[in-house]
Amino acid sequence: MAKLVWRVRLIAELEPGIVSEAEVARIERDDFAVAETIGLTLDEGKRLMAAAQAEIVRAQVAAMGERFRWCEDCGAKLVSKGYYPATFRSVFGDVAVRVRRLCACGCRAGKQEPKSFSALAVTDAIAPELAYITSKFAALSPFARVADLLSELLPIGGAANAGTVRNRTMRVGETVAKFTPTDAPTLESDAVTPAVIVGLDGGYVRSRHRRPEHNFEVIAGKVVGPDGAQHRLAFARNGASEEQFARALVRAGVRDRTPATVLSDGDTGLRNLQSRVLPEATVVLDWFHIAMRFEHVLNAAVGLRAGTVDAYLGEIARHNIERAKWRLWHGRWKGCLIKLAEVCRWTEVKSFREIDGIRALRRHLGDLLAYLEANQCGLVNYGSRHRRGEPISTAFVESAINEIVARRMIKKQQMRWNRWTVQPFLDVRVAVLNGTLEASFRRCYPQFRPANDTAPIENAA
Numbered sequence: 001m002a003k004l005v006w007r008v009r010l011i012a013e014l015e016p017g018i019v020s021e022a023e024v025a026r027i028e029r030d031d032f033a034v035a036e037t038i039g040l041t042l043d044e045g046k047r048l049m050a051a052a053q054a055e056i057v058r059a060q061v062a063a064m065g066e067r068f069r070w071c072e073d074c075g076a077k078l079v080s081k082g083y084y085p086a087t088f089r090s091v092f093g094d095v096a097v098r099v100r101r102l103c104a105c106g107c108r109a110g111k112q113e114p115k116s117f118s119a120l121a122v123t124d125a126i127a128p129e130l131a132y133i134t135s136k137f138a139a140l141s142p143f144a145r146v147a148d149l150l151s152e153l154l155p156i157g158g159a160a161n162a163g164t165v166r167n168r169t170m171r172v173g174e175t176v177a178k179f180t181p182t183d184a185p186t187l188e189s190d191a192v193t194p195a196v197i198v199g200l201d202g203g204y205v206r207s208r209h210r211r212p213e214h215n216f217e218v219i220a221g222k223v224v225g226p227d228g229a230q231h232r233l234a235f236a237r238n239g240a241s242e243e244q245f246a247r248a249l250v251r252a253g254v255r256d257r258t259p260a261t262v263l264s265d266g267d268t269g270l271r272n273l274q275s276r277v278l279p280e281a282t283v284v285l286d287w288f289h290i291a292m293r294f295e296h297v298l299n300a301a302v303g304l305r306a307g308t309v310d311a312y313l314g315e316i317a318r319h320n321i322e323r324a325k326w327r328l329w330h331g332r333w334k335g336c337l338i339k340l341a342e343v344c345r346w347t348e349v350k351s352f353r354e355i356d357g358i359r360a361l362r363r364h365l366g367d368l369l370a371y372l373e374a375n376q377c378g379l380v381n382y383g384s385r386h387r388r389g390e391p392i393s394t395a396f397v398e399s400a401i402n403e404i405v406a407r408r409m410i411k412k413q414q415m416r417w418n419r420w421t422v423q424p425f426l427d428v429r430v431a432v433l434n435g436t437l438e439a440s441f442r443r444c445y446p447q448f449r450p451a452n453d454t455a456p457i458e459n460a461a
C-alpha cells in the first residue's frame with residue numbers, strides 16, 4: 001500500500017524579501033481511504049492550528065521586543081533587562097513566549113514613569129476572542145459543559161475545566177461587559193431622550209454556600225424604548241443595588257431627563273429603589289396584581305352563605321366589589337376606596353357578624369384596601385392607558401426574570417456565588433441576552449472582530 005504524505009509549511013516574510021519556513025504539520029494516509037480517513041481529522045486540525053499559532057505569536061512577540069529597542073524620543077538604544085516567560089492563551093492553544101523587558105531611556109528620567117517596561121502589554125495574557133467565546137457560552141450553559149465543548153473543538157490547553165471557564169467569565173463581567181457597546185450613542189447625562197417603560201421583578205437564587213444565607217434575591221427588569229426595543233438588566237439585591245440599577249439604566253440609554261414610566265407590582269423594596277433612582281418617573285401599579293387581589297375578595301363574597309336563603313348577601317357584596325373594581329379601572333380610585341370601605345363597614349354590622357365566611361371576606365377586603373392605599377401613587381386610569389395601547393401589566397418583565405434567573409441559576413446548577421459575587425455573571429448574561437457582548441468587547445479592544453456594517457453613519461442622515 002502506498003503512502004500519501006502532506007507537509008504543511010508556514011512561510012514567513014517578516015521583513016520584505018526575507019522569507020523563512022517552518023513545518024507546522026505532517027499528515028500521512030494510506031492510499032486506500034475510508035470515510036473516517038478522508039480529509040483532516042479534528043485532532044490533526046487542532047495540531048495544525050496550534051503549531052501555526054505558536055509560530056505566529058512568537059514572531060509577533062519577538063517583533064515587539066525589537067520595535068521597542070530604541071527610544072522613541074531620542075533614538076538611543078535601550079538597555080534590555082532580559083526576558084520573562086509568559087503564556088499567551090488563545091483559541092488556537094496556549095503559546096509559551098519570552099517577553100522582553102527594557103529599561104526606560106535616560107532622557108525620560110524624572111517624568112514619573114516606571115523604570116522599565118514590557119515590550120508586549122497583554123492583559124492576563126488571554127486573547128480577547130478566547131475570553132469572548134468562553135463567556136458568551138458560559139452565560140447560557142453550565143461551565144463544565146462549556147469547558148467540554150471548547151476543549152473538544154479547539155486546541156485550548158488550560159480551559160478544560162469548569163473553574164477556568166467560571167474565572168474567565170467573571171473577569172469578562174468585571175472588565176468588558178460593563179462597557180457600553182461601541183454602537184450605542186454617547187449621551188450627556190442631561191440629554192433628553194424618548195420616553196421609556198421600565199419594569200422590575202425579583203427572583204430568588206440559591207446560594208452555593210448555605211452560610212450566611214440559603215437564598216438571595218436577584219432583581220431583573222426591562223427597559224422598553226419607544227421603538228419597542230427591549231434592554232434587559234439584572235442585579236443582586238445587596239448594598240450596591242441602587243448603584244447597579246442606576247448604571248444599568250445608563251447602559252440602556254436612560255438619562256436624568258428621560259421620561260420614564262415604571263410598572264410596579266407594589267413590592268416596597270422595589271418601589272423604594274425606583275423612587276431613589278428614578279424619582280421623576282410615573283409609577284403604574286400592575287393591573288394584574290390588583291385584579292388578582294380583587295379576585296380573592298370576590299371569591300370570599302360569593303362564598304357567603306352560598307346555597308342558603310341568605311345567599312343574596314353574598315350577591316350584594318359581589319355587586320358592590322365589582323363596581324369598586326370598575327371605578328378603579330377608570331381611574332376613580334377614591335370612588336373605589338369609598339365603595340370598598342362601604343362593603344367593609346357592612347361586614348361589621350352586628351346582625352351579619354356571625355355569618356359563615358364573613359371574617360374571611362373582611363380579611364381579604366382589609367388586605368386589598370391596605371395594598372391600594374400603600375400604592376396610591378401608582379393608581380392610574382387603566383382604561384384609558386389600555387385604550388392608548390400603553391402597558392398596564394408587568395407581564396413583560398416576568399419573561400426577563402425567567403430568562404436571566406430561572407433558566408440558568410436555579411435548576412441543578414453548581415454555582416459558587418452569592419449576592420456579593422454574582423454581579424459579573426449577571427452582567428455577562430444580560431449582555432448576551434441583549435446581544436451587546438461583542439460590541440462591548442469592541443469598545444475595549446477596538447480591533448476585535450471588526451463590524452461588517454462599516455458604512456459611514458453620517459451618510460444616512
Ligand SMILES: [Zn+2]
Nearest residue numbers: 071074105107
Ligand atoms: Zn531617549
